[in-house]
Amino acid sequence: MKTFVSGMVLAALPLLAHHSFSAEYDEKKPVTLKGTVSKFDWSNPHVFFYLDVTDSSGKIVNWALEWESRIELKRAGWSQDSLKVGDTVTVEGSLARDGSKQAEGKSVTLASGKKLSSPNEAQAPKSNAAAKPTPKWPDGQVRLGIGPGELGYWASPSAASLVENTAGNIRMNREGILANIADAGKVAPFQPWAKGLYEYRQRNLLKDDPMASCLPPGGPRQFQVANGVEILEQPERKRMFVMSGGGNRNWRLIYMDGREQPKLEDATSTYFGDAVGKWDGATLVVNTLGFNERFWFSNGGLPHTEALKLTERFSRPDFNTLKYEVTVDDPGAYTRPWTGGWTLRWVPDQEIEEYFCDDYNRDQEHAEGK
């Protein structure tokens, strides 16, 4: 028994890392497992539990089931008490691509009949405040963040990846992997090299994603991360902060004091760039430049260069909806400026809890490669 457990732990270690689910698991290989919970790791970057399953020969095999982050699971109704060692459960999932006894969990049904789903399978959270109007500051300006006495943040983007808004409906999974690679040319007006690189990343199931090495989600991707974002407004200091739920609790600063933006050639290249914002009626317009090339600025692996400039427009048409639109101007990677966007949903009465993507991260080889 001791030998078996040791072998199981060694086999499970590579999973304790931050990575693209699509690169690790094959959605086309569903699996149903019934067994007994042997361990429940309510941990970041991804939650795990382990299941003793009796195979057809009567042998007990330990399976590792990987789920999304704690933040996402909480949004779908999970808690650290959802499972106990010894619980008998049935799991639906997708098998690991490497053939190991590992799977991505889609849903788990307890002996009581209660079913818990991954956030992708669960219904998006519904706000109890659907009828409330757009909140405003005393001076009438729209509030993009929380009001006095409130809790909440923005999550559940309506699009998996940034796509030009004239592209029509392009099917892709939640990580931005196209259902049909032939659609790549519709996503954005790529330069040839950028289209080639985008297709390369798509064909490789995003395995080189810098976020897998815990690098920040700069640009529009900050509003695509599954763990959500919180917007903190400080009108007295004439600045705003966008706090990421994912990444490594990264934050981005938007100056609202009317300062001039540096010229592109003078800007320091960073993950979040130099951002200045101003209100245009009920819409916040933010211009950002000065990006480095060490990150992917959208899910799905869209390339960019240091020439990237963004114009983002934020509005809140009702209490529960944040409308996000971005114009991408990067003559190094695209043939012309282009625009896309999505909406985010208000997650009421919750805080974004602490999240560090490199907790339990054993993916050192990948990090070294970056």
Place this chain on the structure above:
Amino acid sequence: MVYLAALPAGAQEGFPLNGSWHGEWSPTPSQKVPILIYMKWDTKNITGTINPGAKGMPLKVATLDPSKWTVHLEADTKDATPVHIVVDGKLDNLGSYNRTITGTWTQGTMKGDFKVTRD
């Protein structure tokens, strides 16, 4: 420690040829000539230099074919009688920071294999 030391190099996820590439080419099977190629995408063209420094050779032609990830470079040596250099290679390990270009290096009448790795 290795992990921490490796990170500041930073990933480079933009134009795949950007940066400094170190390696060597082989005019003969027993000879290895060190080379450094610096390349930069200026949003429309690839610019750069072979062996930057006093005898640096500006790239006269530099193209990347993203359908096959092949690279073609041309330059002239800075000798009294310049010698033309033609480099044809293939970009590999595209998703890695330390990607490589391998292929054929032709310098005047000499020809041999080469390999460079992105620093």
